Amino acid sequence: MEIYAAIDEIVKQGVISELIPEEDGIYARNQIMALLSLEDFPEQERENSGKDLPELVDVLVNYAVEKSLIEDLFDEKEILGSKIMNVFMPRPSDVNRFFYEKYESNPEEATDYFYQLSQNSNYIQTKRIAKNISYKAETDYGELDITINLSKPEKDPKEIAMERQRKQTAAKYPKCLLCIENEGYAGRLGHPARSNHRMIRVGLSGEAWYFQYSPYVYYNEHCILLSGEHRDMKVDRGAFARLLEFVGKFPHYFIGSNADLPIVGGSILTHDHYQGGNYEFAMAKAEEEYAFTMESHPEVHAATVKWPMSVIRLRGSDKAKLVGASEYILEKWKNHSDSSVQIEAYSGDTRHNTITPIARMRNGQYELDLVLRNNRTTEEHPMGIFHPHGDVHHIKKENIGLIEVMGLAVLPARLKTELAEVEKFLLGEPSDLAAYHLPWAEEMKQKYQEQLAEDTVAEIVNKEVGAKFLRVLEDAGVYKRNQAGQDAFRRFTQVL
Numbered sequence: 001m002e003i004y005a006a007i008d009e010i011v012k013q014g015v016i017s018e019l020i021p022e023e024d025g026i027y028a029r030n031q032i033m034a035l036l037s038l039e040d041f042p043e044q045e046r047e048n049s050g051k052d053l054p055e056l057v058d059v060l061v062n063y064a065v066e067k068s069l070i071e072d073l074f075d076e077k078e079i080l081g082s083k084i085m086n087v088f089m090p091r092p093s094d095v096n097r098f099f100y101e102k103y104e105s106n107p108e109e110a111t112d113y114f115y116q117l118s119q120n121s122n123y124i125q126t127k128r129i130a131k132n133i134s135y136k137a138e139t140d141y142g143e144l145d146i147t148i149n150l151s152k153p154e155k156d157p158k159e160i161a162m163e164r165q166r167k168q169t170a171a172k173y174p175k176c177l178l179c180i181e182n183e184g185y186a187g188r189l190g191h192p193a194r195s196n197h198r199m200i201r202v203g204l205s206g207e208a209w210y211f212q213y214s215p216y217v218y219y220n221e222h223c224i225l226l227s228g229e230h231r232d233m234k235v236d237r238g239a240f241a242r243l244l245e246f247v248g249k250f251p252h253y254f255i256g257s258n259a260d261l262p263i264v265g266g267s268i269l270t271h272d273h274y275q276g277g278n279y280e281f282a283m284a285k286a287e288e289e290y291a292f293t294m295e296s297h298p299e300v301h302a303a304t305v306k307w308p309m310s311v312i313r314l315r316g317s318d319k320a321k322l323v324g325a326s327e328y329i330l331e332k333w334k335n336h337s338d339s340s341v342q343i344e345a346y347s348g349d350t351r352h353n354t355i356t357p358i359a360r361m362r363n364g365q366y367e368l369d370l371v372l373r374n375n376r377t378t379e380e381h382p383m384g385i386f387h388p389h390g391d392v393h394h395i396k397k398e399n400i401g402l403i404e405v406m407g408l409a410v411l412p413a414r415l416k417t418e419l420a421e422v423e424k425f426l427l428g429e430p431s432d433l434a435a436y437h438l439p440w441a442e443e444m445k446q447k448y449q450e451q452l453a454e455d456t457v458a459e460i461v462n463k464e465v466g467a468k469f470l471r472v473l474e475d476a477g478v479y480k481r482n483q484a485g486q487d488a489f490r491r492f493t494q495v496l
Contacts, residue, residue: 003063005046007032010056010084017053017120019088031087035080036060037069053120054127057081075189082193083186085122092183095198108252111278114200115221118213121196125151125215133416137466141307142282144466145408148415151216178226178271180210202249204242214275218403218410221278225255226271233260233269235355240326243274243359244319244366253278256358256369258402263375263384264354264476266401275402282407283307283369284360292493297325302496308473308481309405310372310489317365329370330355332495341488342385343374343478352376356405371405372478372492388472394436395468400476409469419465423457440464 011028014020020028033041051059061070061077061084070076090098095117103110118124133148174181177192180199187193192215200211208228213221225246239257246255255276258266288303299321305311312329316322334353337345345353356371374386381389388397396411403410424431425441426448433441445452448460474481479489 002046003036003038003060004042005049006056006059006063007036007038007041008046009049009051010053010060012048013053013056014088019117019120028087032060032084035083035087036064037067052127053085054122057084057122060084073189075187075191075193078193079187079195081122082195082197086184086195089121089196089198092198096201099200107250111221111223111250111253114198114211115213117198121198123196123198123215124213124217128152129216135462137463137469139466139470141470142285142407144282144469145219146411146462146466146469147218147409148411148413149216149218150413150416152413175230176268176271178224178268178273179230180226180228202246204245205238207242209242217277218408219277219279219281221253223253223276224273225276226273229272230270231272233258233265233272235260235330235357237323237327239274240323240330240357240359240368241319243357244322244368246274246276247359247361247366248319250276251361254280254284254358254360256402256406257356259354259356259373259375261351261354261373261375263377263387263399264356264373265399267399283311283358283405286311288313290490290493292496294325294328294496296328297321300325302493304489304493305369307477308470309477310479312370312372312493314368314370315362315365319366322366322368326357326368326370329496333372333492336492336495338488338491341479341485342376343488344376347376356402358402358406373476374478386476386478389475392468392471392475394434394440395465396472400472404473405476407473409465409472411465411469415465419461423461426452426457426460427454440468 007029010032011025014028015022015025029041061081064070064080065072065077070080095114099110099114102113119126128151131150133150135146136143137146174185182194183197183199185194185197187195197212202209202211202225210226210228211223212226213223235257243255243257247253253276255274257274260269262269283305286305286307289306291301291303294300294302299316299318301315302325303313305313314322314325333355334351335345336353337343345351352374354373354375356373358369358371360367376385377383378385381387383397388400395415396409418434418437421431421433422437422441425433426445444460444464451460479485
């Protein structure tokens with residue numbers, strides 16, 4: 001596809017998708033020409049190729065590589081692609097103005113606008129996300145979501161080496177991937193391109209917080225809420241207040257926080273942030289099991305939840321009372337030990353107990369799920385007693401963060417090819433089966449020997465991956481789903 005046709009078409013696509021009005025077309029074309037070092041633009045009729053915006057960006061970026069305007073490196077191509085899409089983007093102040101104009105009539109209209117903008121601008125990597133393998137796995141706790149993450153391309157060795165060399169001399173700006181300074185930042189080797197990135201200003205508890213979508217959404221309208229201040233993650237009274245305030249402002253969204261300790265926390269503990277979205281996870285649908293009353297907070301409904309991890313669900317119409325009850329439970333949990341189930345609150349001065357909180361609105365009331373976490377390690381379980389154990393590491397060994405806690409498995413890309421080899425092995429075909437999958441594959445072969453066939457093997461493997469992820473959640477649960485574990489859970493609720 002010739003470069004002029006591609007520029008013509010991407011401008012037309014920008015108008016069609018309402019990123020820019022038609023009268024801005026020539027301006028947009030000139031800006032793109034400047035990025036590609038083009039000085040003139042032959043006027044002629046050109047046929048429409050039918051390519052979408054991401055494909056047209058790829059055409060322009062590949063032209064820049066061919067003409068040696070940029071190197072053929074993932075980060076350099078991302079930086080140029082982001083700059084091209086920024087040509088079509090309104091300034092942050094305009095995005096916020098449009099957002100809050102819509103918010104006045106309906107908060108859902110506001111988030112619909114911003115989500116569509118983030119997709120149309122190619123900030124949300126829709127084309128790459130489509131490569132992910134996703135399905136649901138039925139369990140005794142409802143349908144778990146399984147995703148094999150194929151959306152993030154691997155970097156080549158040359159780029160990794162250049163990035164390592166730059167890190168030795170570079171100043172740290174922005175401080176991390178979540179800081180507000182990423183808005184409009186061009187990017188560099190080792191730091192993603194963000195020219196087309198916009199954030200919505202959201203005030204919470206008198207602080208500046210910022211709302212954005214994840215570039216690699218794992219579920220519908222997967223959003224991130226981040227502090228304007230670069231500070232460590234912390235689960236405390238302030239966090240509970242902010243979570244409940246947010247769902248009060250955006251009642252169609254849930255919002256949750258990763259725990260604030262290593263092992264049981266998320267991948268970024270150095271910037272206070274939450275994740276939310278317009279999606280109902282299996283945990284949110286889980287039934288309450290054992291209701292109890294806290295003498296100090298009798299107005300707040302409290303119950304344990306039927307879920308492989310240990311959850312206390314609070315519900316009420318008074319936000320302040322829910323915040324108080326949540327803080328009370330957190331402080332009790334921080335100091336709670338029960339040797340009968342391996343829970344120790346401290347090792348010396350090192351704290352092990354914390355909470356993963358998730359807030360939502362349900363039937364006009366505030367609801368807060370408090371997932372009890374403990375990050376203690378032993379020689380037997382050096383990665384964590386309440387962390388995926390060794391026998392499930394062939395499927396999942398990373399931290400169990402907020403998304404997994406709620407019932408969505410984010411599994412490594414290696415499984416796409418590895419599970420295909422497992423299927424070959426089960427069918428008795430020549431297979432390059434990874435050694436760490438062998439015990440599991442042999443167990444499946446024995447279990448399903450009469451059902452294995454070409455048209456059933458994929459469904460069987462998917463089902464058993466779901467069962468492994470359930471095991472992951474059971475490993476991460478501090479109170480196991482057996483009699484001893486549930487008795488210990490009751491004892492903790494009695495402390496409350």
